[in-house]
Amino acid sequence: MKIAVGTKNKAKLKAVEKVVQDTLTNEFEIQAISVASNVAKQPFSEEETRQGAINRAIAAREQTGAEVGFGLEGGVKWIGNALYLCNWAALATVDTVYTAAGAQIPLPKEVAQALLTGEELGPIMDCYVGEQDTRQNAGAIGVFTDGLIDRAEMFEPIVMMLVGQYRYWAKQ
Ligand SMILES: O=P(O)(O)OP(=O)(O)OP(=O)(O)OC[C@H]1O[C@@H](n2cnc3c(O)ncnc32)[C@H](O)[C@@H]1O
Numbered sequence: 001m002k003i004a005v006g007t008k009n010k011a012k013l014k015a016v017e018k019v020v021q022d023t024l025t026n027e028f029e030i031q032a033i034s035v036a037s038n039v040a041k042q043p044f045s046e047e048e049t050r051q052g053a054i055n056r057a058i059a060a061r062e063q064t065g066a067e068v069g070f071g072l073e074g075g076v077k078w079i080g081n082a083l084y085l086c087n088w089a090a091l092a093t094v095d096t097v098y099t100a101a102g103a104q105i106p107l108p109k110e111v112a113q114a115l116l117t118g119e120e121l122g123p124i125m126d127c128y129v130g131e132q133d134t135r136q137n138a139g140a141i142g143v144f145t146d147g148l149i150d151r152a153e154m155f156e157p158i159v160m161m162l163v164g165q166y167r168y169w170a171k172q
């Protein structure tokens with residue numbers, strides 16, 4: 001099975017590879033391709049984050065001719081006066097798009113303030129922890145959960161919800 005993923009981010013690729021292997025098929029080939037999300041680099045609502053995931057999934061499938069395309073998108077959103085992480089993913093086939101969402105945790109005030117100045121979370125987090133490429137490893141979710149769940153592990157249940165829907169509707 002030819003599978004496309006609309007990113008080169010290794011945390012996202014790891015999540016898709018693991019879930020496809022465990023729940024969909026043993027015979028697959030993953031193509032990682034950078035595609036436009038067609039939303040802001042830093043989505044600021046559930047709607048925008050979800051749309052980014054959908055756009056990436058469709059573009060990844062179309063640009064590779066794969067059977068299935070995945071798009072994974074991280075964003076932030078306000079609940080009351082707290083800024084939360086939000087995470088969406090989409091699976092596109094030739095005629096259907098499945099969507100699912102997952103982890104949400106609040107970000108510390110200083111991180112929220114930096115985001116409001118227009119900076120992306122990636123560099124903010126690198127500065128916060130004094131490391132590089134947090135976004136491809138622990139991610140903000142890993143840092144603020146004391147390493148209990150890293151960014152790949154966070155995306156796994158979301159990707160499972162996509163593969164599960166894909167499997168269910170294929171049988172109907
Ligand atoms: O190459 P792409 O696929 O774009 O990967 P990315 O790491 O830039 O990831 P996204 O564009 O999907 O999302 C960036 C968003 O991801 C969320 N995020 C969570 N942890 C992050 C981290 O450590 N670094 C960057 N973004 C993180 C955050 O909400 C950002 O707004």
Ligand SMILES: [Mg+2]
Pocket residue numbers: 041
């Ligand atoms: Mg990005």
